[in-house]
Amino acid sequence: MSPTTTTVTITNSPPTRISTWSRIRTSPAVLAGVAICFTLIVLAVLAPWIAPYDPNRQGLGIQLADPSGAHWLGLDSFGRDVLSRIIWGARISLWVGVVATLAAMLVGSTIGIIAGYFGGTIDRVITMLTDILLSFPQLVMGLLLVAVLGASLTNIILAIAVTAAPAFIRLARGSTLAMRERDFIDAGRALGFSDMRIMFVHVAPNILDEIIVMGSLWVATAIRTESTLAFIGLGVPPPTATWGGIIREGFEFLNDNYLLAVFPSLAILITMIALNLIGDGLRDATDPRAPQ
Amino acid sequence: MLRFIAKRLLFAIPTLLGVLTLVFFLVRIVPGDPALVVLGDQASPEALANLRERLGLNKPLLVQYVDYLGAIAHGDLGRSLTTNRPVMTDMLAVLPNTIELTLASLLIGLVGGVPLGVLAAVRRGGIADWLARIVSLIGLSFPAFVSGVLLLVLFAIQFRWFPVISAPRSGDILERLRALALPAINLGVIMIAYVTRVTRSGMLNALSQDYVRTARAKGVPARLVVWRHALRNVLIPIVTIIGLNLGVLIGNSVLTEIVFSRPGLGKIIVNALNTRDYATLQAMMVVFAFAIVITNVLTDLVYGLVDPRVKTP
Numbered sequence: 001m002s003p004t005t006t007t008v009t010i011t012n013s014p015p016t017r018i019s020t021w022s023r024i025r026t027s028p029a030v031l032a033g034v035a036i037c038f039t040l041i042v043l044a045v046l047a048p049w050i051a052p053y054d055p056n057r058q059g060l061g062i063q064l065a066d067p068s069g070a071h072w073l074g075l076d077s078f079g080r081d082v083l084s085r086i087i088w089g090a091r092i093s094l095w096v097g098v099v100a101t102l103a104a105m106l107v108g109s110t111i112g113i114i115a116g117y118f119g120g121t122i123d124r125v126i127t128m129l130t131d132i133l134l135s136f137p138q139l140v141m142g143l144l145l146v147a148v149l150g151a152s153l154t155n156i157i158l159a160i161a162v163t164a165a166p167a168f169i170r171l172a173r174g175s176t177l178a179m180r181e182r183d184f185i186d187a188g189r190a191l192g193f194s195d196m197r198i199m200f201v202h203v204a205p206n207i208l209d210e211i212i213v214m215g216s217l218w219v220a221t222a223i224r225t226e227s228t229l230a231f232i233g234l235g236v237p238p239p240t241a242t243w244g245g246i247i248r249e250g251f252e253f254l255n256d257n258y259l260l261a262v263f264p265s266l267a268i269l270i271t272m273i274a275l276n277l278i279g280d281g282l283r284d285a286t287d288p289r290a291p292q
Numbered sequence: 293m294l295r296f297i298a299k300r301l302l303f304a305i306p307t308l309l310g311v312l313t314l315v316f317f318l319v320r321i322v323p324g325d326p327a328l329v330v331l332g333d334q335a336s337p338e339a340l341a342n343l344r345e346r347l348g349l350n351k352p353l354l355v356q357y358v359d360y361l362g363a364i365a366h367g368d369l370g371r372s373l374t375t376n377r378p379v380m381t382d383m384l385a386v387l388p389n390t391i392e393l394t395l396a397s398l399l400i401g402l403v404g405g406v407p408l409g410v411l412a413a414v415r416r417g418g419i420a421d422w423l424a425r426i427v428s429l430i431g432l433s434f435p436a437f438v439s440g441v442l443l444l445v446l447f448a449i450q451f452r453w454f455p456v457i458s459a460p461r462s463g464d465i466l467e468r469l470r471a472l473a474l475p476a477i478n479l480g481v482i483m484i485a486y487v488t489r490v491t492r493s494g495m496l497n498a499l500s501q502d503y504v505r506t507a508r509a510k511g512v513p514a515r516l517v518v519w520r521h522a523l524r525n526v527l528i529p530i531v532t533i534i535g536l537n538l539g540v541l542i543g544n545s546v547l548t549e550i551v552f553s554r555p556g557l558g559k560i561i562v563n564a565l566n567t568r569d570y571a572t573l574q575a576m577m578v579v580f581a582f583a584i585v586i587t588n589v590l591t592d593l594v595y596g597l598v599d600p601r602v603k604t605p
Contacts, residue, residue, distance in 0.1 A: 147573065254441075
């Protein structure tokens, strides 16, 4: 008997991808969001060259001075330049937002795919643990974790990633369950592919769209959590400039100069709106039920 | 129905047990000796030993764990490390304030969000739709403390319409409402955002269904089709979104209470964080997690009320 050779080509890209991409590119909301985020990233990266003053240099003028030609957004209670501190604060916010979300995405999705793919006891245990983690208010859990671990940049990223991971576990698990029933997965199994290969070469790319959309929405949540922790006093320790930290300082001097709290608030707000515009746009574009 | 409730509650038990276990071990990974953290470096060895004895820290971990589960089962949340009062007493003293704030914001969310969401769906692409988009974008974008600070600056400091410190001082109903207004609006706008979003997408889906076309073909007035036929079917997603977002609501009410200096559970948590009162933190985490798990069960039960098809699972 002569051996027979069968060639099977398995494609990963669904046919809708081109229209999805063009919908993203032509959405004014997404473009506006991308433009704002790009500007913020440039500001954050170039902070040492763009910021007019050293963000930690004290005694630049009268404490809590109003905005002026020399200090566009005024001075804080230590006489530090508020504009410089907000520009440097963007570094912390964006870094925490992106790194914590990426960590949660990577770890959460991997666990979710494993749960959905294998099913059975592994799935039940993972689902139960996820349910337990989801039983805590995300913010309160973050507060407790940072309080327990100690406030440092690494611990804040870790705490936010832990609170975000369950959402990705759930999403990846659900999508993998649906994907597992598809013919091309059966084909892969029939060809003797290993579980690892099916999970991470064939399932993962097909659920990536949904994970990226959720990731884009979670970056905003992560930045919000970071600034909230800083506002409560559990942020990156002073004198490092963070948006939440500047608001916390401004909050103490609301009656003397409320602008100190208003400017960093606006910075957070603009970032949140930009990220939500991108996240919503991506979600609408990848939603098969959305009008074409 | 009773069997359904019992079954759902039974299913919640492993999750609740998991919550208790996680909180217990989380608080115990605190680096260093909790007694030292509470009393400080200057404490005498006797004082430290006394506190360890009182907290049960000298017992094996497993014994501590069993004691802790036993106490919780009896409704004992432990004592604050700083005030030595039972956490339950402290909590019950301010709980009405938090409940008042939460209910007021829910009311604002429903009264503002449902009509806006319905109008946005009925007149898709119109002014109401744009307004709904802007409101939900703003509501979802504002971190609760940022919107709180901005509201405070505008309405309490600039216009002086509301008090800066929103702690109700007397039992006078008008005074109470004035103190409640800004915090409730702060939380309410976020609720409006969630409710508007889910109402709009639910209504868009409902309005494209066959039964709506049938009702229209029968000559049912447009108003009735929208508000009675279609809206009834959107109630489930609205209930779900409120139930699912209880965690967000709790987190935001903690922040709102801090910004507006309002006594409540949020203040207890922040005070506990500042004084490293891990006993209170542990108790509050348990209370919040239980509230969320029980709300999930209640959400399932409310399904049965708004949708008769869900009654028999």
